[in-house]
Amino acid sequence: MLLFRSEGDLDAWCQQEGRPRGAVLTLQHTWALAQAWYRNRLSPTFQGRSPAEAQELFASLGLRGPFWEVP
């Protein structure tokens, strides 16, 4: 996941790399995702997440649709 200062810079990168645009989150939205995803990483009971748990976490942050679908 790469960081960009603007939509224009992201478009330029996609064109330069010949890659389609994926999902784009603001830095603040990414911070919310990072907190949800990583805050229990040092817990002695952390074992990873089940697909259902990961899907629920994404949905709680408004991340829905095929891009965020957890197989």
Place this chain on the structure above:
Amino acid sequence: MISDMDQAMRLHIYRFWCEKGRPPGVAENARACDLAETAALAAWRRLHDAHLILLEADGDRIRMANPLSAVPTNYRVRVGQHWLFANCAWDAPGIPAMLQQDAVIEARCSPHGELLRCAVRDGELLAEEALVHFALPFRHWYDDLVET
């Protein structure tokens, strides 16, 4: 479900990494958990297979324990005395989120490499506007974590 011993090794990896600024070698991890190196390497493989760490191709060095990166990247985070490298633009704020500590984040933006400096203070991210691009859908994230 990982065993208590594998969990102890996983936690030692993180604690060691955050204290020393680098991942433990297998001997260090084995010694801390009172294991033979061969048993420690087998545990690393189980943690790798469970996506809890990522080993280098040779299998005897740790490349990632998300959000931490063993190799320098464009995303570094200072927490306390240490600079730690994150794997990506999402993992950079993941380090203070994991440690629940204040931090300074320095990241290079694509495609020109401008430096973006931001901070986490009292649970808030203090940063200029920027965008994080997730190039691959979730279903492909673990196909190649380095590429992701």
